[in-house]
Amino acid sequence: MSNIEDIVDSLENxxxxxxxxLELLKLANSKLSKELEASKQExxxxxxxxxxxxxxxxxxxxxxxxxxxxxxxxxTKLKINALIREIDYCIAQLSD
Structure with missing residues (x-):
């Protein structure tokens, strides 16, 4: 009988x-998840x-x-031309 009790005690231990x-791993996982979110935000x-x-x-x-x-x-010329086209488009929209 003592042998079974020893086995049960060993299993419980x-x-x-x-x-x-498991608890330690859950805490570590939680910490790593928070660090990951902070890194993503950064x-x-x-x-x-x-x-x-x-x-x-x-x-x-x-x-x-x-x-x-x-x-x-x-x-710069291309950028200015693009801005002029954009302004012309806006003026045309306002005219309608």
Whole structure:
């Protein structure tokens, strides 16, 4: 009879250890999930910041060309033409 009790005690002990390990893994998983979400948010913020800097860079290139820089004249002309077409479209929409 003692042998069965020892086996049951051993099983209970092992089950207790497994349950404890499970709890630790759940906590670790939860922590990692929070870190993942924070990292995703940081990536989104960095993408927005990058896009803002790219817009500023493009505006600076256009401004430099307008001021007389020969580097980006073609791009600036295309951008100005696109803006003129957009304005013409808006005027046409308002006329209707």
């Amino acid at each position: 092992k089950i207790s250890k497994v349950l404890h390990k 990536i989104q913020n960095q993408k927005k910041l990058n896009a803002q800097w790219e817009e500023k860079y493009e505006a600076l290139k256009v401004a430099n060309t307008i001021l007389g820089s020969d580097d980006n004249k073609r791009e």
